[in-house]
Amino acid sequence: MPPARWRETKRYRTNITGLGRNCSVFETARTWAYHEVRHHFGSPDTLHDAIHAEVLIRNTQFAKPLPAVEARAIANNIHRWITTRSRMWKDGAAV
Template sequence: ELPKKLSKKQEVSGLGRNCTMFDTVRKWAYKAIRAHRGGIYTTWLDEVVKHCLSVNEAFLEALPYSEIKATAKSIATYCWKKDAYCYQEFIDRQSRKGKLGGLKGGKIRSDNYASKRVKALAMMKEGMTQKQIATELMVTDRTIRNWIKNDV
């Protein structure tokens, strides 16, 4: 499974080992991510760590595990985010969480401010400034600007 140029123990020192590992594993990962579509990120990360460990065995002087893990995490995260399918799964999951709401965020949080938004628009029609409205409703000026921009 190792590339031919890493099939025997190599003498690579300094940053060379890190760069060699990174380049070798990233090229593998660009294709390997496809097998993990619809899966879980931690499973993917474990697979990348395993591959990094196998590449590390080809070095005469092995890299410490902390560097292997950091390199694997960098590659795994990049590929996971850049893979269109995995990224869309993440976006869909976040969207579902937002719509369901919870203690904070999403539609529930937005609905909590609905009455204040109505008051803000009414105050605006009465001629109050955005600053006065923000102070009265105990929200920021930026919030008032967003409400007006979105409701007008």
């Protein structure tokens, strides 16, 4: 039997301490981007720009931020997954 509240164990990870900089930037930015898709539907360029800006903002919160190349790679990975594999993008604004 799964533990009580098993659905919330991974989905709503609010305490991300212990993760590295890459993982914490990726985890927080991707969940933000999933909600941001509905504002940029139909224009992948503006979605990419918004994701990149958000990753840079979240990256500056560290004492020693990631290099710009790594932050850009994280933004590219999030954007590529959303536009190629996500139902949020393929099924349209109805989702």
